[in-house]
Amino acid sequence: MSAEPRINDRIRVPEVRLVGPNGEQVGIVPIAKALELARESDLDLVEVAPTARPPVAKLMDYGKFKYESAMKAREARKNQAHTIIKEIKLRPKIDPHDYETKKGHVVRFLKAGDKVKVTIMFRGREQSRPELGYRLLQRLADDVEELGFVESRPKQDGRNMIMVIGPHKKKAEAKAERAAARDHEAESGTA
Numbered sequence: 001m002s003a004e005p006r007i008n009d010r011i012r013v014p015e016v017r018l019v020g021p022n023g024e025q026v027g028i029v030p031i032a033k034a035l036e037l038a039r040e041s042d043l044d045l046v047e048v049a050p051t052a053r054p055p056v057a058k059l060m061d062y063g064k065f066k067y068e069s070a071m072k073a074r075e076a077r078k079n080q081a082h083t084i085i086k087e088i089k090l091r092p093k094i095d096p097h098d099y100e101t102k103k104g105h106v107v108r109f110l111k112a113g114d115k116v117k118v119t120i121m122f123r124g125r126e127q128s129r130p131e132l133g134y135r136l137l138q139r140l141a142d143d144v145e146e147l148g149f150v151e152s153r154p155k156q157d158g159r160n161m162i163m164v165i166g167p168h169k170k171k172a173e174a175k176a177e178r179a180a181a182r183d184h185e186a187e188s189g190t191a
Contacts, residue, residue: 006047007062008035016057019048028054083171085164087117092132099136103143110147110167113174120161133161141165 006012011031018026018034021043029037038045038059046065049056086109088102109116118140120133137154144165151166167174 006050007044008038011045011047011055011057013055015054016045016047017052017054019056019058021059083115085115085117087119089119089121090136091121091123092126092129092136094136103140106140106144106165107147110144110165111169111174112178113167113169113171115151115167116148116165118163118165122159122161127159130156130161137161137163 013031015028015030016034018029018037020026021041026037034045034057041059043059044062045057046060046062047055048058086105088106088109090099090102094102106116106118118137120136122130122133126132134154141150141163146168148165148167150163152162152164154161154163169177
């Protein structure tokens with residue numbers, strides 16, 4: 001079954017509830033009269049509610065209707081933000097400088113409006129001390145508290161412990177903020 005509505009001669013019912021081009025109710029009319037009205041007004045007869053009894057048909061310019069609905073769908077897709085999950089991997093016995101570097105990456109991702117999946121990888125005997133990983137994840141969550149929030153609490157998954165941090169700002173807001181900062185820099189640089 002096609003998703004396209006039936007138009008003009010493809011409508012195979014004896015009568016339809018007709019709606020005029022401006023949304024006014026014409027009433028229940030035989031299909032022949034409805035097609036004749038459509039030809040006279042140089043419009044298409046489009047079945048808008050095929051399951052109704054009798055089916056509802058409307059007089060409209062079908063080509064224009066299809067074009068406008070395609071434009072609306074395109075605009076909606078353009079404004080849609082794509083959620084990206086960035087991943088950072090750590091070890092439970094991480095050096096302080098390495099921790100700061102990884103934290104810097106998390107901060108950068110959150111400022112850009114992306115989610116961050118933080119994974120702690122345990123090896124060998126480290127698996128018997130999951131509280132080390134838990135404390136490290138809590139420390140990271142506290143350090144980036146002003147930029148993001150813990151979306152899913154730390155949980156053990158085999159050899160790994162995983163936590164997801166979501167940004168406070170939406171992706172679109174972060175993008176707009178960066179563009180505004182870039183414009184401000186360009187203005188102050190030329191002046």
